[in-house]
Amino acid sequence: RxxxxxxxxxxxxxxxxxxxxxxxxxxxxxxxxxxxxxxxxxxxxxxxxGHDPGEVAAPRVVLPVLSSDGLTRLGRALASGDVDLAGLWFPPPAGPPDGQLDAVRALAQAAGKPLRRLTSAVEDDLRIAAAVDAVLWIPVDDVPDETLVAALVRSRVPVCLTGLKPWRPASLLAARSYGELTIPSPDFQDRRAMWSAALPGLAGPLLEDLAVRYRMSGGELRAVASVAGAGARLAGDGQPVAEHVEPAIATVTRGRSGGAVQAILPRRGLDDLVLPGPQLTQIMEIASAFRAWPRIAETWGFARRSAHGGVKALFTGEPGTGKTMSAEIVTGMLGLELLKVDLAQVVSKWVGETEKNMETAFRRAEESHAVLLFDEADALFGKRGEVRHGTDRYANLEVGYLLQRLEASDGLIILTSNLKENIDPAFTRRFHFVVHFPRPGAAERRRLWRLAFPPEAPLAADVDFDVLARLDMTGAGITAAARTAALAAADATAASIGMRHVVRGVARQFHREARLLRPAELGPFAHLLDSEAP
Ligand SMILES: Nc1ncnc2c1ncn2[C@@H]1O[C@H](COP(=O)(O)OP(=O)(O)OP(=O)(O)O)[C@@H](O)[C@H]1O
Ligand SMILES: [Mg+2]
Incomplete structure (x- = not known):
């Protein structure tokens, strides 16, 4: 034997x-x-x-798993034979895939049996599982083929199926005794307990903060604890503390991007943003709402009152008014990473592809605990801001999918659009925050001009921000004009950036926007424009 x-x-x-x-x-x-x-x-x-490819090792740290009552009951039923086929389903927001591993382990533990996973040939795996009296774990996210069903129908080995969506072939359920469990992602209290089990040395407020910001699986938490522990030892400290944990989280979760999804590490802060008071307040409120929501939702019971989790914001306004930048700043305030999806790129002409691309983005954001930004959401709307219908039914399907998926997600999601007031109310209703970004007024433009030149840039004394602030330009226009001015000064090997360079930058920017700059608008500097032939 x-x-x-x-x-x-x-x-x-x-x-x-x-x-x-x-x-x-x-x-x-x-x-x-x-x-x-x-x-x-x-x-x-x-x-x-020696290595047994089917063996699933017991974890070092046993973390509290959500639905542990349900898992214990199902595990006992597996042990007694009342159930010999278990399904564990993880609806969105499902979190990282290895969260499934924790649940299956807890199930096998409750059954008092070793756990094995499917390796290649299902019949061989079933035979080995029978010989060692193990539970066989079969992930079914890629829909399995008929041979699997046929083998499972004949076998009596206890089997656990896992996946995002239930997979329940009738012939299989008829032949086996089936029990299932839907496992929601861990709530705030669970997450706090998980963080505290993984990193027992951390202070209470920090644990709560981490539980609010991240939805990690047990596997990821173990990875964070291990990286933070190594970091603490390297630094000659004992227990990991906040300063070891943050970089460890970054190491474990970040840097996965590609395709139409772009990962952005926020560099700018609130000080760099120029907006009228009410809009600035709203931006700050979005960050604090995201911090506060898990506590309110779960501790005060609001979660039961609404199907909507997370925080969703819509930023509208003309091009160049700071919508994308504000998304970056909110993300930075929360210490998270920003995943930007360019919808104009994603809305492809193939039916179904868009939905697949969006799903990838949602999953990736959920897995890496990032803020999700759908930039240029206009690609989803018709000309007048209605959700398209009739002739363009594919775009309509996509909007439907996006809205539905938005509701299911409990992260922070931001959409930006150039359209102003006339977006379909059926659409705006889904957002907790709708912020309209106005064109900057004279006071804002003055600050934008000041900020456009870094403190190190050599600015000549004749640069007159009062005159410049009178010109109707957006933040993006001002930033671009300042760059052109700096390039022009460097090109002319001038010692500093003078008003004539700035006027050139402004003229170029007006030209780029196909607008006319009248000399009179430049007041005492009108003559500088004469030499400018764009
Ligand atoms: N309100 C603002 N405060 C500070 N800087 C700004 C502001 N608006 C724009 N800028 C500058 O212009 C750049 C471009 O702005 P941003 O990409 O955020 O505009 P947007 O509203 O997203 O435009 P679009 O609709 O074209 O995408 C920013 O990176 C920033 O340098
Ligand atoms: Mg933008």
Whole structure:
């Protein structure tokens, strides 16, 4: 029995079949790589010698898992045989995929059985699981084929299926005794308990803050704890504290991007943003709402009153008024990463593709605890801001999908649009915040001009911000004009950026926007424009 396919020597690959014997009794076995040298005492790494690909190891730290009551009951039923097929389903926002691992482990633990996962051939896996009296775990996110159903129908081995969406073939449910559990993502209290179990040394307020900002799986938390622990040891400190934890979180969750999704690490802060008072207040409120919501929703019971989780904001306004920048700043205030999805790029002409692309973005944001920014959301609307219908039914499907997915997500999601007031109320109703970004007034433009030149930039004494602030320009226009001015000054090897360089920058910017700049608008500097032929 020790030499059979389910025996530990074979399972761990210390002995391997050589060739294909018709019967396992005839099977010739050879030593796995490195075993011979190891037995002769020539050294070797025990960890590398033997490996059972189907084995799912018990975690070092047992973290509290949500729905633990349900999992315990289902696990006991697996142990007694009342249930021999369990389904664990993780509806969105499902969080990182390895959250499923924690739940399956808890289930096997409650059943008092070892856990094995599907490796390649389902029949072999079922045979081994039967021999070692284990629960076989089969993830079914890629819809499984008929051979799997056929094997599961005949087998009596306890099996656990997991996936984002339930997979319940009728023939399988008829042949087995099936029990299932829907596992919502951990709530605020659960997350706080998980953080506290993973990093017991942290202070209470920090734990709460982390539980608000991140929705991590047990696996990710263990990774964060391990990276933070190594960081603390490297720095010669004892227990990890806040300053070790933040970089560890960044290491574990960030830097996954590509395609139409772009990861942005916020660099600018509130001081860089120029907006009228009410809009600035709203921007700050978005950040504090996101911090406060999990506590209010779950501690005060608001979560039961609404299906909407998370915080959703819509930024409207003309191009260049600071919508994208504000999304970056809100994200920075929360210490998170920004994932930007360019909807103009994503809305492709193939049916179904857009939805797939959006789903990828949602999942990625949920997995890396990022703020999700759908930039240029106008791509989803018709000309007058209505959600398109009739002839353009595909775009309409996409809007429907986006709205539905927005509601399911409990992160911070920001959409930007150039359209002003006439966006369909059916659409704006879904947002907790709708911020309209006006064109800047004279006072704002003055500050924008000041901010447009970094403190190190050599600015000549004749640069007159009062005159410049009179010109009707947006923040983006002013920033671009200042850059052109700096380039013009550098090109002319001037010692400083003078008013004539700035006037050139302004003229270029007006030209770019296809607008006319009249000399009179420049007051005492009108003559500088004469030499400007854009
Ligand atoms: N209100 C503002 N305060 C400070 N800087 C601004 C402001 N508006 C624009 N800017 C400057 O202009 C740049 C471009 O602005 P931003 O991309 O945020 O505009 P937008 O509203 O998203 O425009 P679009 O609709 O074209 O995407 C910013 O990176 C910033 O340098
Ligand atoms: Mg933008």
């Amino acid at each position: 020790a030499l059979g396919p389910a025996g530990p020597l074979r399972r761990f690959g210390l002995l391997r079949p050589s060739g294909d014997a018709p019967l396992d009794l005839d099977q010739e076995l050879v030593l796995g790589p490195g075993v011979f040298e190891f037995l002769l005492g020539w050294g070797g790494d025990v960890g590398l010698l």
